[in-house]
Amino acid sequence: MVSAELDLAGLRRVYGRPGSWLFYTLVARNARHWGWTEPGQSKWRCWRAQRQLEGVLGRKLALPTGSQVLDAGCGTGTVARAMATRFGLVVTGVDVLDFHLRDARRLSARAALDGRTKFLWGDYHALDFPDASFDGAYSMETLVHAYDPERALAEFFRVLRPGGRLVVLGPMSPPPEEMSPQGRALIEAYIDDMVFPGAKQYHTGNMNQLLRKAGFQVEEALDATENYLPTSAALYAYFRVPYALLSRLGPIDRWLNMRSVVQMYHVRKYVYWYIHTAVKPL
Numbered sequence: 001m002v003s004a005e006l007d008l009a010g011l012r013r014v015y016g017r018p019g020s021w022l023f024y025t026l027v028a029r030n031a032r033h034w035g036w037t038e039p040g041q042s043k044w045r046c047w048r049a050q051r052q053l054e055g056v057l058g059r060k061l062a063l064p065t066g067s068q069v070l071d072a073g074c075g076t077g078t079v080a081r082a083m084a085t086r087f088g089l090v091v092t093g094v095d096v097l098d099f100h101l102r103d104a105r106r107l108s109a110r111a112a113l114d115g116r117t118k119f120l121w122g123d124y125h126a127l128d129f130p131d132a133s134f135d136g137a138y139s140m141e142t143l144v145h146a147y148d149p150e151r152a153l154a155e156f157f158r159v160l161r162p163g164g165r166l167v168v169l170g171p172m173s174p175p176p177e178e179m180s181p182q183g184r185a186l187i188e189a190y191i192d193d194m195v196f197p198g199a200k201q202y203h204t205g206n207m208n209q210l211l212r213k214a215g216f217q218v219e220e221a222l223d224a225t226e227n228y229l230p231t232s233a234a235l236y237a238y239f240r241v242p243y244a245l246l247s248r249l250g251p252i253d254r255w256l257n258m259r260s261v262v263q264m265y266h267v268r269k270y271v272y273w274y275i276h277t278a279v280k281p282l
């Protein structure tokens with residue numbers, strides 16, 4: 001059953017419009033996440049940066065081949081397929097958008113990965129799996145959408161076996177009291193536009209605490225902003241002119257994702273990119 005707290009209509013607006021579909025399919029080649037650039041690498045190769053970020057995730061999960069892993073908010077399954085092919089993991093993805101799940105299944109079948117990836121409808125606040133079902137879990141740029149991040153983290157904890165590993169990747173702001181009123185107004189408009197209720201509830205100041213409250217031991221809270229910023233800068237450079245032209249032709253929210261990459265650059269001063277690695281104690 002769909003929770004009344006889940007803003008499905010908002011998520012459909014963010015990901016379901018033809019402009020978003022074109023952006024994610026043609027530009028991002030189905031991935032719906034940012035990228036990791038090493039110092040000294042060119043910022044322009046965004047697809048390489050995305051593959052590198054998936055590599056970082058696989059290494060942080062650090063699980064043996066054949067491990068069962070949950071992908072919370074799997075989108076069209078790009079990350080799940082990377083975990084299966086590059087790290088030998090067996091991935092179950094859940095998402096609340098039927099059209100993402102449809103594409104995820106189709107793309108996995110096309111890559112002959114349907115035996116090692118599966119995709120189910122599920123809200124990660126209330127997962128339909130027994131306790132201790134998974135050796136690992138990750139959330140790639142999805143916890144920002146959580147309507148109740150504490151509940152989502154508790155659910156990840158429940159479905160992990162003792163010793164299981166969690167990696168949470170994504171953007172977050174500094175604590176509200178550390179931002180100027182102008183900065184807060186900017187970031188909050190962005191957060192509302194993109195349906196990021198989670199981003200109003202957690203921030204750089206409380207994420208470790210929330211993980212511990214769910215029962216996890218925090219192994220690492222990595223501020224990876226320097227590795228993510230080149231992707232922001234490149235996307236801004238690629239899209240600011242098309243964005244300016246399209247905004248003259250009609251309502252720009254048809255191109256919400258293009259607007260998002262342009263806006264993300266404007267709010268970059270208030271955005272940190274973190275990778276949290278946590279373990280469910282034995």
Ligand SMILES: C[S@@+](CC[C@H](N)C(=O)[O-])C[C@H]1O[C@@H](n2cnc3c(N)ncnc32)[C@H](O)[C@@H]1O
Pocket residue numbers: 006011015030031032033072073074075076077078079094095096097100122123124125139140141142145146147
């Ligand atoms: C930015 S996309 C990331 C997709 C994928 N992780 C990737 O990196 O390509 C966020 C995804 O989270 C999903 N999502 C949002 N809230 C969710 C929830 N409560 N339960 C499951 N999935 C959710 C969205 O539908 C969307 O597919």
